[in-house]
Amino acid sequence: MTALKKSTLTEPELVLALQSKDQAVLKTLYSMYSSALYGVISRIITHTELAEDVLQETFVKIWQSASQYDNTKGRLFTWMMNIARNLSIDKLRSKDFKNSLKNQDIENNVSFVDEQNKVTFNPDILGVKQLVQNLKPDLQSVLDLVYYKGFTHVEAAEKLDLPLGTVKTRIRLAIIELRRNFN
């Protein structure tokens, strides 16, 4: 698994090197996290070329705004992942993406639309069948919308026709479920 690629650098060391513009650390960072970030990006944007563009943009932004990262506010990965998610969602709403949709042939488009409308994960893509099985569908659907579809919890509540509180609770429950799985 890509997680095994993690180098011996600790997070504070990474942050320090990154903020002192050490070019080598960005490569370390890339080898450590590119596939994790791409996993998120490629589920939001199924078009490979565009998804790869966003991955590149993500690392450019990480490099350029490294000084803005504050380790007292959260983990480095959370910061990076939020950059990746925000850029993905921006791309999803941009002209580029809408144009690329037009350029896709019907066959691809069908699978793309399927992909877009699907609320459950494709186990093959996900690669963690166990996780899917463990997570209850109603928890999974809420997490998907917020985590992969770029919905705010308010939008997700509208989409699923649920009270705002219920959505928040389900997100929490889903993440607790994940924590239990990983710990």
Place this chain on the structure above:
Amino acid sequence: MSVENLKAYIESGVLELYVLGDLSSEETLQVEEMAARYPEVRAEIDAIEQAMEQYAMQNAVEPSADVETRLFEKLGFSDLEEQEEVVSNQPVYTEEPKIIRLDGSDGKVRTLRYALVACVALLVMSVAALFITYNKLNDAHSQIASLNLDKQKFAGVVSKLEYDNKGLNNMAEMADSKEWATIRMQGQAISPKSKMNVYWNKKDKSVLINYVAMDLPKADAEHEYQLWALVNGKPVSLGVFGKADSTSNEAILKMQTIQEAQAFAVTLEPMGGSVNPTMEKLTVMGGV
């Protein structure tokens, strides 16, 4: 904040939304404040973050290798300079086809230049050929003119010969004939060397003269010769005739008929002839 309130805060789900980046900036600041103040909140956030990180790691997807290459190219990182050089060289290579293309149009220009030279050469040759042909045509024209002149000369000679031939034939016929009397007129005072024959038919009394058989001085433009017959001492006009080398093709000229005559004479008279002969201008005369 009481323990119960803190627990309620943690369980509200706001921390998860914080980690997911789904809070307003105001709410985000509140959470950060809470996290700074309460280690429990900080720990909870950390746990959520780790869970999401694990989740992301578990769901990792390997991007294609060239994304990394392109990324570091874009950032201009040092140990990728070689690749950059290759990239920056590429425009040079892509310019080469342009040079070839320009060469191609150069070739076109060269071809056109050759064509132009060929055209000019052709034009010069054409002009030369035209000039030569024109000269030959002029030569031919002058040859034709000189040939025409020759032809006219020959025609003139031929007609003169025919004319002479007719006259001579007539002279021969007259000499042989018993029907015709030949009267030889001799030169008189003004022109002793002149002589001329008149032929007089004994039966029908017609009179002929033969230009070939006459030798008279050339008459000027205002005068011509007049033939007279002397009948019982009186001159009777038989008509006028031109000078010896008359342009008329007829060598033989028929004059007026006369029934009887003792002599014939020719005088030089003004154009159109006279009623009475000018005796001072008596050129030739001969008796029958």
